[in-house]
Amino acid sequence: MxxxxxxxxxxxxxxxxxxxxxxxxxxxxxxxxxxxxxxxxxxxxxxxxxxxxxxxxxxxxxxxxxxxxxxxxxxxxAPLSAATGDAVPPWKTEWSSRLNDYARQAVDLDRMKSGIRAGRNTISFTSIAPDDHLFDLDHVKRAFLDRMAIEGNVLLNYGYAKGYKPLIEFLMRYMEQKGVDLQGKDMLITSGFTEGFDMILAALGKNNGGAVLCENPTHHTAIKNLKLNGFEIKGIPMEHDGINLRELERALSERAYDCAYFVPSYHNPTGIVTSPGKRIALMKLMAEHQIPVIEDGFNEELRYSGSHALPLIATAGRGNGVIYIGSFSKVLFPGLRVGWVLADRELIDYLESIKRARNIHTSTLDQSVLFQYLHNGHLEKYLKKARAEYKRKYEWTRLCCEKYIPFARVTGDGGLHLFLEFEENFDTHQLLEACSENGVIFTPGDLFFTDGGGVNTMRVGFSRVSDEDIDKGLRIIGGLAAKQLEG
CATH class of the missing domain: 1.10.10.10 (Winged helix-like DNA-binding domain superfamily/Winged helix DNA-binding domain)
Structure with missing residues (x-):
């Protein structure tokens, strides 16, 4: 021994x-x-x-x-207070027979588990996370030290379900600067977009069979959570400037809906920014049919050119039918799991109780560090640097797509990704298999479609790929796609 x-x-x-x-x-x-x-x-x-x-x-x-x-x-x-080892007869539980439909469906919808993994030296276009080389590490450290010096003992204890008050106050002002009328509204801090979206879906009733409207394609995480929460999804096709209003009106004439979910800015996965005129028309339709709207503020800060487009919640004025979910995860630091829900005060009151029942509160330490970083005035400086770099990469990626894959239609007005659409019978899963053998992977687009379509589409995330690899990777994709089209 x-x-x-x-x-x-x-x-x-x-x-x-x-x-x-x-x-x-x-x-x-x-x-x-x-x-x-x-x-x-x-x-x-x-x-x-x-x-x-x-x-x-x-x-x-x-x-x-x-x-x-x-x-x-x-x-x-010292003698152990409880027996160990063989003192208790071992037994085996067949967990697959003990699980409910929610767990089974979660596995079925978890494409991350079954997707192709990026090996060493693989050029991966699958991520749309921010480039960690741009992270403002020194100022984050400073923010942490500043806040710990002010109230370290408080931050390490339990916090409030609703969120860290200084951060809420800052973000309320931030949303007001986006044109939002705050009268009658309140805010809840969440652990990122996904938790906020899941809690909202858990709170909403299904008076109309759980029918929900959204763009088609749309955010895969939203599709997963909608299905796991028992909602029936009706996807509306996209046009170059946002959702197809004619198709939307047709869907509205056919039945009633319990809610709608829209991503108006740098839409995931198409990258399309809904035009100002279409935003107004969309919200008029939602108001006419009294349909609550969940707005995903995804990548809203990554505007490279053009005028600022008001979020849907701002176009609603003093109306209370829009629930806005915000997050800096794709812009600042996704490791700080902080997001927010801005909505009618009565709804926030319900969501606060759901939050308290689920996980008590979002990390107060994370919230306080984010607040101090924002309070110290670093957001705008960081965004200026990040926008310049991502804009350069966006333009380079688009140029490479047009050069090497001219037979695919490219969409994307900014953000951290582009969306490619091939001819109708093209199979991007087949293309992915060939590309992975040549050291390149991407995200097939059918992952984002609500109706099983999109097999001829793909998303290209460029935020964490070098210029050299963007050129090399898209050249390989284009060459293999051309061969597939010929064969």
Whole structure:
């Protein structure tokens, strides 16, 4: 015994590694209750460490209740309060028979598990996450230190379900600057877009069979959550400037809907920005039919050119029918899991209770660091730098698409991705298989369609790909696509 001890981690104090080693022996039953341990000097020799290291390890074990000391006699293993090992007859549960339809459907919809993984040196166009080389690390560190110095003890304790008040106040002003009338509205802080969307869907009733309107294609995470929450999705085709209003009117004439979900800016996956005129027309239709709208503020900050388009919630004025979900995840730092829901005060009151029941509150530490970073005035400077870089990459990627894949229709007005559409019978899954064998992967577009369509489409995310790899990767995609079209 004790001859298999190794110092495995150089940055972890040796006495902690010794403590964990002896603890494992106790938990596995190799050392029994009331068994005397070797003296600190002898144990040090057995493990090849100093006596002081063993003394510190024994003290740590005693503090945790694994060891007790008898004055003048030494250290002993404390009997475990619960039986371990074979004391309880083992049994096997067949978990697949115990799971409900929600869990099964979650697995079926989880395309990330079954998708092609990016190997080493693979050029991957699958991500639309921000480029971490652009992260404003020094100012984030400063924000953390500033906030911890002000109220560190408070931030490390429980927070409020509704959110960190200074951040809420900042974001309310931020939304007001986007043209939103805040009268009668309130805000809830969430752990990113997905949690906010899921909570809203959990709160909404299904008076009309759970029917929901959205663009087709649309955000895959939204499709997953809508299906998991039992909603019936009606996708409306897109045009170059947003949703097809004629098709939308036709759908509205056929039945009633419980809600609608729209991504008006840098739409995921098409990258289309809904025109100002179409936004007004869309909202007039929603108001006429009294359909609550969930607005996804996705990538709204990544405007490279043209005039600012008011979010849908701003076009609604003092109306309370729009629920806005915001997040800086695609612009700032997705590791800080912070998003927000801006909506009618009464609805926020319900969502606050749902939030409290689910996970008490979003990390107060994350919220406070984000607030301090914003409060210190770094957002605009960072956005200026990020917009310039992403605009350059956007233009370069579009140029490469037009050069190497001229037979595909390209859409995307900005943001971090472009969308390609091939002729009707083209199969991008077949193309992906060929490309992956040549070191390039992308996201097939059917993932985003509500009706099983889109097999002839694909999304190209460029935010984390170098200029050289963008050129090389799209050249490979274009060459293999041309061969597939010929064959």
């Amino acid at each position: 004790f001859n298999d001890f190794e110092i495995l981690e150089e940055d972890v104090p040796v006495h902690l590694q010794v403590k964990q080693y002896i603890k494992r022996l106790i938990l596995k039953g190799a050392l029994h209750g009331d068994q005397k341990l070797a003296s600190t000097r002898e144990m040090g020799q057995l493990l090849g460490v100093s006596r002081n290291t063993v003394i510190a390890a024994y003290e740590g074990l005693e503090e945790e209740g694994f060891v007790y000391t008898l004055q003048g006699k030494g250290s002993y293993v």
